[in-house]
Amino acid sequence: MDFGKLTLIGMSFNHQTQESSSSDNSHISLLHALYFKLKVFPQPSQYTVLAAFYLTSSTRPDCHIISLGTGTKCLPECRLPSQGEAIHDSHAEILARRGAIRWLLEEILRERDQGSQWIECHEYMYRFREGIELHMYISTVPCGDASTRFLAAFQDLEMASLKDSTVVTHSEGTAARGRDNYHLFNVLRTKPGRADSPPTLSLSCSDKIASWSWLGIQGAFGAKFFNRGIYIRKIIIGEVLSSKDRALIELVSADCERALGGRLEGGLPSDKGPYFPHKPAIWFTPIAFMHSRFVVGLGTTSTSSNESLCWYAGSLPPSPHSPARALSPSSSSSSKSLSEKIEILPHSNAFDTQSGPSHIGTAQVIINGYKRGVSPKHRQKLKDDKFL
Numbered sequence: 001m002d003f004g005k006l007t008l009i010g011m012s013f014n015h016q017t018q019e020s021s022s023s024d025n026s027h028i029s030l031l032h033a034l035y036f037k038l039k040v041f042p043q044p045s046q047y048t049v050l051a052a053f054y055l056t057s058s059t060r061p062d063c064h065i066i067s068l069g070t071g072t073k074c075l076p077e078c079r080l081p082s083q084g085e086a087i088h089d090s091h092a093e094i095l096a097r098r099g100a101i102r103w104l105l106e107e108i109l110r111e112r113d114q115g116s117q118w119i120e121c122h123e124y125m126y127r128f129r130e131g132i133e134l135h136m137y138i139s140t141v142p143c144g145d146a147s148t149r150f151l152a153a154f155q156d157l158e159m160a161s162l163k164d165s166t167v168v169t170h171s172e173g174t175a176a177r178g179r180d181n182y183h184l185f186n187v188l189r190t191k192p193g194r195a196d197s198p199p200t201l202s203l204s205c206s207d208k209i210a211s212w213s214w215l216g217i218q219g220a221f222g223a224k225f226f227n228r229g230i231y232i233r234k235i236i237i238g239e240v241l242s243s244k245d246r247a248l249i250e251l252v253s254a255d256c257e258r259a260l261g262g263r264l265e266g267g268l269p270s271d272k273g274p275y276f277p278h279k280p281a282i283w284f285t286p287i288a289f290m291h292s293r294f295v296v297g298l299g300t301t302s303t304s305s306n307e308s309l310c311w312y313a314g315s316l317p318p319s320p321h322s323p324a325r326a327l328s329p330s331s332s333s334s335s336k337s338l339s340e341k342i343e344i345l346p347h348s349n350a351f352d353t354q355s356g357p358s359h360i361g362t363a364q365v366i367i368n369g370y371k372r373g374v375s376p377k378h379r380q381k382l383k384d385d386k387f388l
C-alpha cells in the first residue's frame, strides 16, 4: 500500500453522531463481563485500553465474542529483537485483531469437522454465512488520526508543552511521529508515546484500522482461505460520550469517520478483485470501561499498564490421531509448502470463560512483547505456544 497517497484522500465528510443502541450496549456489557472474568487487570492507579471483535447473526439477538485484547504499549525501534520473536505492537486493537485471525483460521477446521454456524465453504474458499456480521469494540478512541482532537481536549499541561515545542516538518509519503503536529488531519502517524521517548516504527491504530477497511482484517495468510476481505461492519467506541460536550463529540465523530475508513473513499480503486473500501459505521457507547483512563483518574498520577491480555474464543479438542493438526487451503492441502501451513495445537491453558462450550477460550499475557513468565532463553523454544 502506498501510505503516502492516503494522506491526501478524503478531506471532508458528512457525518452524524451515532449513539449505540440498547442491543449494542448489551453486547458491550457481555464483552466487559468476559474481561472481568479473565481477571487480568492493571495494577492499582493504572489504566489500559480494551478492544474486541464479535459476530452477530440476523437470526439471534446475542453476539459471539471471538477475540479480546488489552494494552497500550509498543516496542520502540531500538528494542526490536533481531530474531523477530517479540510482538512489536501490543495495543489492544492490534492484539484483538490477531486473536480474531486465529479464531477465523480455527473455525475453518471446526467447519470441516463438525460444521459452523458462522462460516461456510464456497467454491473451495470460505466466507461468512448470510446474515453474519463482524463488529469491533474499542474502549476509547484509537490512537493516531482519530484521536488527536479528542486527546487535545484532555491533555495535561506537561505533555502539551512538549508537543507545542515540537515543530516537525512532515514530508509527503512518510508517517508523522506520534502526536507531532497534532493539529493536522489525515496524517499517517506512528504509534504515539511521550515526545521524549524512543520512537516506534509501528503505525497508529487509526492507520491500521483504515487499512483493514480496505484490505479486510484477515491478513495475507487468511486471504488464502477466504474468498473476499473480512470487513468490520461497525466499530463501537467508548469514552467519547462521557465528555458531555456536544461540540467535542461531533468533532470526534467526524474524526473517527474520516480516520477509520472515510479517508480511503474515492481515492482507491473499487472494482479490482475482492478488496475495496468498506467504511465501518462508527457508534459511541455510554458504557464505561472499568479500567479506562477516565475511570481510573484523568489528570492524576495514573499510568498505563505494561501488561497486555490476548484472548480468543474456541479451543480445538486434541485430535485422537495426531498431536497437531495442519490447516491448509481446502483445494489441495497435501501439496502446499510448509510456509503455507499453520499448526493448530491443543491448548493446555484453555479454560471456560463463560458458561457453555462455545465460550471456552485461550488467553495469554504479553509484557514488553513477550509472553509473561517466559525466560529469555526459552522465548524461541515455545513449540507448543503458537497463539499469536
Ligand SMILES: [Zn+2]
Pocket (backbone or CB within 6 Å): 091, 092, 093, 142, 143, 204, 205, 206
Ligand atoms: Zn493504538
